[in-house]
Amino acid sequence: MTHIERTDLNLLGPLAALLAERHVSRAAELAGTSQPAMSRALQRLRDAFGDELLVRTPGGYRLTPRAERIQRQLGGVMPRLETLFAPETFEPADAAEAFRIAGTDYASVFVPALCRRVFRDSPHSTLDFGRWHDGVFDDLDHGLVDLLFYATRKPSPGLRSEHLFDDRFVCVMARDHPLAHRPGLTLDDYLDSRHVIVATVGGRQTAVDDLLDQLRRPRTAGLSVPYHSVAPLAVPGTRLVATLPRRIAAEHAFDPALRILPAPPEIPPLRYHMSWHPRLDDDPAQRWLRDAVRGVLAEPSP
Incomplete structure (x- = not known):
């Protein structure tokens, strides 16, 4: 067992007060305590250090040489301990900070505004x-990502999750697509298309x-692409239908080359979330980042 494991750190405050006041x-x-409590603390400190620390003389208490050395050391230790135990703050x-976020390119609908705010x-x-x-x-679980943005899918049970907003789906097709003149698509029409x-x-559009x-x-x-932003560019001149968040x-x-129609009513809105690991719940910088996301999404759309 080390020396610090045998020591009651609650005695540091009384120790500093006794050495400073010598009374x-x-x-x-x-120290904001009673005289009997301080007397008991002094006795415990004498036992812990194996030294009298304060010695009564005709002119009052004097510090022992050991107490003088301790006082000099405390002058450097106490401010560092105060900093160690003080509540953390974040001054943006x-x-x-190096913030690490992740998501599909759908996050482009708000991440540029988040960047500007950060x-x-x-x-x-x-x-x-x-x-x-x-x-x-x-990656989120292993600490490689701080904040993750995603749609619909349920995260791991051990992660924190917050619903950010919903977005309905629409169908994007070429202006001359056979279905382009309709006010909307039935599920049968939708499934008859490529x-x-x-x-x-x-390899799936899970939502x-x-x-x-x-x-x-x-x-x-008919075509698989890795990004939402690519899908509308592939539609003109084809009979393909791209299903995208509005x-x-x-x-x-x-x-002018495209037509946008509501998706079949059977396809529910996309639910968009952010997730983070519970270890980041109380981190001031991470709380600030999550608040920045909420603030950006609360702003009116341009």
Whole structure:
């Protein structure tokens, strides 16, 4: 057993007060305790150090040589201990944090605004936006990612999760597609078409394909792409249908080569979340980052 394991650290405060005041009553007043409690603390300190520490003389108490050495050491130790046990704070203007986030390219609907807010309020900090892959939840669990943005899929039970918003699906097709003149698509019309699949997890667009699997009515893939942003570009001149969240499709609303229709009502809205590891719950910098995300999403859309 080491010396510190045998020591009651609660005695550090009384020790500093006794050495500073060299008087039991004044030390008790300084430490905010009673004179009998300080006398008991002095005795315990004498036993712990094997030294009298304070010796009564005709002119009052004097420090022993050991006590003088301890007092000099405490002058450096106590401020560091105070800093160690003080509540952590985060001052974004002075901080230089390296924030690590991850998600599919769908996060582009708000991540640029998040970047502007982070760099405005914490100009020395950095953001690393990692790519989405099948093991990204493991990255979160292993501390390789701080904050993860994703749609619909349930995270691991041990992670924190917060619902951010919903986004409905729409269908993007060529202006001359046979279905383009309709006000909307039935599920039968939808499934008779060939589709652009935005392969987010395991080669599937899970937010759509998991639902169709539950209905036992899978769709036919004509093209698979890794990014939402690519899907509308592949549609003109084909009979393909791309199923995209409305916020992504809205960027192509004025493209004369495209037509955007509501998705069949059987396809529910996309539910968008952020997740983080519980070890980051109380980290001031991470709390600030999560608040920045909430603040950006609370702002009116341009």
